[in-house]
Each structure stands twice: as structure tokens, then as C-alpha cells.
Amino acid sequence: MAGVMTGFGNFTHAVVRAIPSSLAKEALRMNVLDVDLVKAQREHEVYVGVLKHKLGLQVIELPADESLPDCVFVEDAAVVCGDTALITRPGAESRRKETEAMRRALKELDLNIFEMSDENATLDGGDVLFTGREFFVGLSKRTNQKGAEILADVFKDYAVSTVPVTDGLHLKSFCSMGGPGLIVIGSSEPAQKALKIMQQMSDHRYNKLTVPDDIAANTIYMNLPSKGHVLLHCTPEEFPESAKVFEKLKDHMLIPVSNMEKVKVDGALTCCSVLINKKAKV
């Protein structure tokens, strides 16, 4: 709502989806890597467990759909901000149907649902970075200008700036919010370049936290009533150097979450959930 920014990171609900067995072989990926399905599923369970038990969110778990190998990455199917939800039109043809289950779930949460009906528009939620004050939309292989425009139309309160994503799958493949006004950014050249663009485009000032590994820059930040600042980030096993960087965040409750398998199919931490704040809505 208009109460914008005030409740950045406040979440009460999370929508997740189980991993279909088809993920291992059929899920889209930029690099050909073998995925250990069981490991991936266990990883995901831990992930959901953290949201549900450790953080106390109400988690809506959608069943897997074998025909949708990438369905676990729910983030791409919807963009939720406040009590408004935009059901996206994923850039990958094979993923378009993933939105159906998401739509139903969000409707049950009584969100204001907007559809991206334009046939020419594509948008993956992974390309949408909401900073609490504005949106940055990565123009990538999966997201085009039209998709960004529609997003801007839906979230009229906020500035929506576009950021070219030349490298990597999504905008959030190398960045995320690590706190209010804090952008976690990878150290690769494309990541840094994107950050510069974002900084230039914004009326607001952001702090940055640079981590050596791009993918490690994908974190989940929450600001929960009982926990304060919470940050889900990569594990030291995956990215030891990057993990050290997060240690600097003294005020944050740091929760390393393993994402070894899903990352092989380009799934980052944020990809696996859609976070919603039901209370904040007016």
C-alpha cells in the first residue's frame, strides 16, 4: 500500500512449490550440470523448513507438477508487493503454466491480482528487484520491455527502472536486497555495471555489500517482528569467501541455507519462494 517502504521485509506468508522429479533432467539451465534430485529435494525441504519453523511464516506449499520441471522456482511466476500481485508471463515458454497454481494461491490470500495478458510481454520474477522504494527490472533473456511496462502499470506507486542484464539469467542472479537500502551485489563486471546503473537511476541512496561470488549475492532479507533483520544466504560450503562477507552484518540474524543443487538449474535462494505480507495491507 501506500505505507510503502515502512514495512520493507515484513512478511507473513510464503508460497513455495515442491520439486518435481522432472527437474533433474528437464529443468532449464544455462550450464549442463547433473542434478541430484534427492539432494535437491532435501535442500528444498530445509529451505521450506527455515521459512516455516525458524521464521514462523505461514507457508503455502503448492504441489509439484511433473509437466513443469521448473515449477519449484515460484518467484518467476508472480511479483507481489504489498497486497498487489502481478501474475507474470514467464519468458520461457515451458514455464507459462506455472502461473496457474500461483494465481490460485494468491487469490486465496485475497491479494489484488493483476494479469500480464499482453502476448508480447514477458517477465520473470527473478528479474524484479524491489528495494522497498522502487523496482528495478532486469531486461534479460526472460524479461522484455513490455513486461516491465506492465509491471510499472501495476505498481504505480513506485518508480520502475530497467536494467540491462547481459550476463546471467536474471537480474537477481547477481544481486538482491540485504536489508533496507542495502543491495548485495556480486563482484563480477556485469554485476557491478548493473549496480552502477541502478544507482544512477535511483533517487535514493543505497548501500552496497559486495560479495565475491555473484550467485552468493542472491539472498533473502526479511524483517520479522520477533526476529528483526533476518538474512538467508549461501553457506560457507558453497561460497566460503562470500559467506565471510555476510558475517559482517552484525545486526542481521544470519541463516545460511544450502542451495547447491538447485543452483545447478539456475535456481537461487529467492527463486524458491514468493513472500507476502498480509498484515501490512490496508
Next chain:
Amino acid sequence: MTTEVGSETEVKKEPEKAEEQPAAPEPPATNQTDEAKAEEAAEQSNESPALATDSAEAPTEAKENQEEAQPADNATGQEGEDPPASPPASEKKGISRFLPPWLKRQKSQSAVGPKESQVTPKEEGGVVLVKEEGEKAEQAEAEQTSLTTAAEPQVEEEQVKGEAKPEQKEEVNSEEQEEENHSTGSAETQPAKEEKAAEESQEKSTAEEENKETEEGGEEKKDQEERLKPEGGHYFIKSPLKLTKKVKMVMCHVTMLDGSQFPCEVEKRAKGQYLFFKVCEALNLLEKDYFGLSYKDNADQMCWLDPTKEIKRQISNASWQLAFNVKFYPPDPSQLTEDITRYLLCLQLRQDIASGCLPCSFVTHSLLGSYSLQAELGDHDPDEQRLDYISDFQFAPSQTKEMEEKVVELHKTHRGMTPAQADTQFLENAKKLSMYGVDLHHAKDSEGVDIMLGVCANGLLIYKDRLRINRFAWPKILKISYKRSNFYIKIRPGETEQFESTVGFKLPNHRSAKRVWKVCVENHTFFRLMTPEAPTKAKFLTLGSKFRYSGRTQAQTRQASTLIDRPAPYFERTSSKRISRSLDGAPVINVIEAQDSGPTSVENGREPGLELSSDSSKSGKLRVQGENIYVRHSNLMLEDLEKTQEDVLKHQASTSELKRSFMEATPETRPSQWEKRLTASPATSLRLQAQGRSPPPRTQEPLPDLTVDTVSKSSDDKQKSDKTTLQAAEVEIEETVVVEEIRVAPKGSVTITTPEVVVAVETEVEKPKEEVIEEVKEEVEAQKRSVSVSSDSHSESEEEAGEYHPQVTVSASVDQIKEEPEKEEAKDHEEPDQVAEPVAEPESLPEVEVDAMPSPAVVEETPVAEPETALVAEAPSEEESTEDILVTPDEAPNGHAEDQPGLVAVEEEEEKEEEEEEEQPRVNGDVSHAETERIPQVICCSEPPVVKTEMVTISDTFAAQKTEIATKEVPIVHTETKTITYEAAQLDGSGDGEPGILMTAQTITSESLCTTTTTHITKTLKGGLSETRIEKRIVITGDSDIDHDQALAQAIKEAKEQHPDMSVTRVVVHKETELAEEGED
């Protein structure tokens, strides 16, 4: 004099010039000068009746004029019939003719008033006259073209006034007279008009006039105080106009933010400011800097009414329909001081939201709507509240039942919230909207793709559809310019980039390009700068075009707002015409009362006028008085580190005089700021020239105060003289402003002071002249190109290509002026100049005050400036620089101009631009530029071949360099100047040393019989300490009979009494005596 001589058009022009350059000291000068003199004379006469000495022509003349005016009634018809054959006779005759009965009355009144008590009445009378003339003249020009007959009367009046004075002057100078005669011959038409005017004026009843004057005068004064002098002038003008039946009144309809219509009758020639203040007065709005008046142009595009220009010049002829709107959306509305301001902002935002200009989501629509309900209806009433009560409200462009339900639901949660709180909440949410305060303009990028340019507080945003695709924060922008329909921004190179890049956008047309440019200039100035005026060195943007934001910046308005000391005004929240249960406990004040309060607020010092151009001119006019034989300037500096400005203000308020004429002279303010800046970086000063108006900063530190007096004598060209006069006026003003005392001694009418020159000198002393010249030439060429390019014209002076850039460069106008031939001349003159070094005797004081004595002017013949002519021809467009050039040709006038087609074009342009007085470059200014470069060269104003010769001499006491612009024919009056400076030991050099941050500055001017007191108050923040400094400039005018010492002692005594807790840190006495008149040739 000149005025008479000149044809109608000339006359008109002249008045315009006069307005602009009110202060021109040149006695022999042109009509403008005459007018100025007349004003001065009136004032002077008030001050010192005895002034009428041969030497003191002005006063005498004024008196004569007055006298003549009365008799004129009888003679009017006859005289009018007679063309001015013989200069002297014609002059008188002309005067009489021109003087309409009412004028006579006024004059008589003014004369009487002055004698009795100068104060307000006199000022109004004298000033008004001048202003009227000038304005009228301008308008008249326009009108004449279309409405010859109708317009004539006004013009005539103006002319009359001006003429009378000029004539007197003419008498004094034989040469001038001759010239005048020529002009008179040409200007026969005027008399007839004048007669008509006179008749009309007669019809009006004196009583009415007086009443109007008083009433208007009060309001006007207030307004003026707030605004620049020019504005004030307008006001003044209005009053006289009203008096005169001739003045056409136009009914304006202003759509207020609550949708109501505010009808307001204004003089047809009223400037935007007048109407704006009327509206603000009606609203009881003090924090008015965030607002403005808008209108739709022919293309149905929303444009901001330029407060400094005439309304009719801006609005399409059809209807005078305007709207009161928020112009600068405060990024943080909570920092606004008054609830009424927030309320108005709320209304604007509701309008923006309902119209879809400010997009927001459903939820936001609902939330904002609920706050609106709370503010207007108070707590939700479960009994009566039905959805139908809401349907009257518009919360969104398209509003659904669902939304209304949501609104009501939210409304319930606001129980207990006062309207003011609800408004605050509304704003707190609205301000976060991404499009809050973003002014969108359609454009295309370099590839022809449709985009939108969004101008906002932080910079320029580029949108494609609804997406932000780029953003250029103000700090990133080095320069903003437009040419034709293109709008350019030069971008500061990034960390890794080596070169600055320029981004261009294509706008639908020239007008829209200019509009974007203006909005950018305004927003940049308002939000990014501490003080208006790019001219300041510190700021990164400099204005290439004459246009600039003349209001207060956000920083200044905030500062001013802290001084608001009134009970919260009561106002009704009537946007929905529902009776609000106002919980605001403010005392109830009727609108009328509010209006009254308006002035009061002004007194509080709340609004330091930032406006430059016009004000300066006014002040100049006032100073013109100083031309009298004896002029004394006494500066009293009072410093109080501890005191808050408010205290100071209170003190001042206590002084009735101050209250009376509290004028915020923007120019003055600037100078002080400049000074500080200059102090910081002396080199920057050059820029001022470009602006033209901005008074050159006086550098205090490196160089002792330098006063430069430029003697300009315009033999034939009235206009020239006028221009010079104007410049001089400006200069003087600046000087006044300067905390450190820099005094330009007003000399015989001929003397012109150019502050600019001073600056330049300081800065560029080391530069070789030639180099400078070359630079100038280059610039000139560039300008020429630009000029040729531009085509639109007219409406606003800043036409074709506007530029705004940080870099300090020689102002274009200056550049243009200089030309090779000039250089040569200059060289030649250098020697003479030196010889002619001023008599000024700067006393060796820590701070050297330079009094520039007008040394004998060197007369140089100016070869025909072909290049200039060419320029003129090329640039009929209105570029500023072009204008400057044009001006010169105009001046050239005495008939020779006709030969050159180019000149004609120029003149026309000038006329068009008359309104833009401010913008018009003054020849003098150009000269000054040249001078600025510190080259003692004589700069011949680019005068058309015909033009005889003008010499500009600038004398720096220090450098002993003088630039003199002298016309052979014009005699130069020598003035003896004596300066005594006293500085208290305690002087900490605050003025000189650290620049500090200027918090506020205001100037108060009051006049009494023999003295004009200008009080300049600046509040500076230095290292956490706020320092308030009061500078008083007391001009004692009179002949030798006056006991100056006593007067000075009295002044000091009064100052001490007024500010018991402050200490006098410096007293500078500047005495000027007019020794003799000499012809320089």
C-alpha cells in the same frame, strides 16, 4: 529630450530601457535617463527642494516638470500641435503637451509630497511615474502596433513624463538638445497622443487616483518588498494606470486549487507577479514560493506564467484564464511551516491524482482518499456515512465502488485525526509516489523513440512509457541548453570516462524545448541551489540565456518560513464544498484580514526578494537621485554574531520608516551572496556579466573594494544613454548591497558605474587584453551562429537557444559587443584613460574603497560596426546576446539607423522583447564585460555605422584603468569624491574572510527628506555560528547647504538606537561633489 525627439516607437523603447536601467546617472542621457532623472528629481525635490541648481538639473527639472505639468493643461493642445522645432522650446512645449492634466496633478502631488515628506507618497509618485513610463512604453510599443489609438494615451503619458524630464536635461546640454531636436522632429505623433491621454487623465478624478494609489501603493509596496523592484514598479505603474482612465483593466480568472474561480482585475500591462501576489493574498498564503500561476498556451500546453513579465505577453490573447498551481513540489512536505501550505499542496495532489497525472495504485488511491475524507469531513460518522456521501469525492481518475468502500473502511481508522494531521498523512504517503513532483514532457530520443522527460527536484528523469530508462541528477548535469526544438544536457563524465557527453532530445517544437529548458532551470535553481542565480561561482550551472529563476530557492524559502510568526491562519477546507469540522484551533481570520496580514508577513522579512533584473532597475532609479551635486553615502555595518535574524527583523520592524518601505531588493541580496562567494573564489566573478543584471560581486579580499565608474555619454542616442543609465543603476544597486562598501559615486548624470567591470578587473587583471578579446570573439561567433539558428521570437526573451552551464565564461553579450575595431580603439584609448584617471581618493584603509571619479571621457569615434549589423540581421531572433547587439544599433539611431536594414530588424525585436526588460542586454553591460576583462580598452558598443561614437571609460582606482564610453557630444561632469572609512577594531573580517553560508538576506529601503536609507540584512552561517550583519547605506542628497556631518551623525545615532545590541563595525563616508561639467571630445 531624447524621448521627445524619438519617434513614438523610440519613445516607447526608451521608457523600457529606462525601466530596466533606472539608475542611469547620465544627465545628458537619453529619454530614459530623463525619466529616471525625473523620478530622481521628484525624489530629490522632496529631499531637498533647494537642489535646483544649474548643476543639479535633475531636481530642478523635476520641479519644472511638475510646474509645467500643471500649466500644461492649458497649453497642451497648442503645444501638441506644434512640432518641436527648437529643442528648448520644443522640449518645454513637448512637456506641456505631453503632460496630461492628471499627470500634472500627480506631479504636483508628488512635488508637494516630496517637499513635505518624501516617504511613501513621493516614492510612489516619482517611482511610479518612471515605472509607468517604462512599462507603458513597452506595452505601448506592443499596443501601438495593434492599437495605435488606444495605446497611445498611455504611451503619451509615459512619454510626457519622460519627456518633461529629458527636456530639462536637454536644456542643460546644448549638444543633447540638438540631438533631441532631431528626435523631436521625428516624434510629432506623440504629442497628439499625449494630448488625448491628458484629456482622459483629466477626466479621472484626483481623489480616485489618490485613493487608488494609496491602496494600491500599499499592496504594491508589499508585493514589491517581496519581489524585485521591477515588480514593484509594475505595481506602481498599475496604480497610476488605474488613475488614468487610459489604463486598461483586464479581468483575470484564476482557477484556484479548490476549483473555485478567483476573479481579479489587473491592469492590462500587469506582470505576472502582481496577479500572483493578489492570489496569494486572497489565499492568505505566505509560503508562496512553491506555487505559481499557469496558463494554457495556444497549443494547449500548460505554461508557467513568468512573474517578471507582463501577463498579456504570455497569455494567448483569448482569455485571461489562469490557474493557481503548485510549481515546486516540496520533497518533504512536513518541512513546510504552515498547515495552509500543506493544505494547498494536498489540493494540488488531489487534483493531480484525480486527473491521472500522479498515478497511484488502488490501495494508495484508497488510502489517500481516506485521508481526504478525514480532513474534510472529520471523523467517520457511522450514522450518516453512506457510500453516497463519498461519491462526490474523486479519489482516482476512475473510481469504483470497491474503492469507495475501501476509502470508507480506511476512513474509519483515522478517527480523532485533525484535518491538519490528515493532510500531513496524506502528504507523507503521496510524496513517496514515484511521480510525485515530476513534470513530464513528451520528447524523442536521438533515435526518434518516444520518451518522456521528467523534471523533478533531483534532476531529469527519462521515461519510456512508464519505465524509467535513465536519470540525470542535477550534479551530473553540466549544462542544459536548447536550440530550436532540441534540448540538450551535457553530462559530467563518470569516474571512468574522460569526456563529457551531451545528450540530446527532440521535442515537438521550439516552444516545448524552451519550456523544458526553463522548467529545468527553475527546478535546478529552486531545489539544488542555495540561492537563485546560476551566476554564482559555486554552483555548477550558469545561465546562458537570460532567463533564470528569479524567485527564492527552496533553501531560502525554508529559511524565510522560519520567520513566519503568525497564528495559524484559519482557512476552510472547501475542496469538496463540504463544511469541514475544522479542528485546527487557529484564530479565525477573515480573508480581508489575511490580506492585511500579507504585508505584515512581508515586513517580517519573510521574503527576501531574489528577483534580479527589474528590481535592480528600480533601485537604480532611486539612486539616480544621487546624481545631484552632493552625494553622500554612509554605510553603517552592524554585526551581531549572536542575534538571530528574527531579532534583527524585529528591530527593524520597530522602525516605522523601515516598515514603510521595506523593499527587498534582490539585487542587493545577490551581491552580498556574491561577495561571499567571491571571497571564496574571486576568479569566478566573470560570469556575472552573462547574466547582465546580476551585479558583479565585489571582491573584498584580494582587492580593496573597487568602485568603477563608467562615464558613458551618448550624444545622439537616447537609447544608448538609457541603456547606460540602466547599467549604472544596476551597478549602484549592487554596490548598495555590498556589505563592504563599494561606492560608486553618482556623478553628474553622465557617470555610469559598472560593477561588473570591477569584478572583471579583479579577476582578470593578469590576462592580456588581446587574449581576452580573442576569446570574446570566438564566443561572439558562436553566439552569432546560435542566433542565426534561432527563429522564434518573441514571446520570451530567452528564445532560441538557452544555455545553462556551470562554467564561468565570458558572457555572450559581452562577447558580441567586442569586435576587432573596438579592440584597436580600446588600445588607443588606453593611454587617454590613464591620463584621465579619476580623482577619486581612496583613503588608505584596510579596505580600500574606491571611488571612481568620472574622468574626462575620451571620445572615440566608432567605426561602423559592420559585423554587428550583420549579427543583427542574422539574429532577428531573440537571443539574448543578439538583443544586446541589437540594442546598440537602436541606440545608434539618430536616423542613421534607417540605412541599415539590420538595425530595423533589431529594433523590432527589441520591441518585442520589451517586456523582457530584464533580459535585454544593456549596452553598458556589454561594455562592462569588455571591461571585465580588465582591458582598459575602449569598447565601442557595436554601433551601427551611423552611430557616432561611444566611449566607455571605466576607471579603477587601483588599476587606474578606465573605460570610458563617451559620445563626443556629451559633456562629462566631473565629480569629486571623497571617501572616509572608519572601521572598528573588532572587525573580524567576517565579511572578507570566510564565505559562510548565506542564510538570508534582505534589504529595506526607506526614504526621508534628504536621505535614502537602504538597510541590508544578511544572515550568514559560519562554522555553526549564525551571524547577522546589517548594512545601512544612507544617501544624503542635497546641496552644500545641508550639514552632512550632522546628518551622518544623526544617522549613526539612529542606527545605534535601532540596534542597541549590535556594534558599529564600520562607517564609510563617501562624499561626492560635482566639480564641473566638461565636454569630452
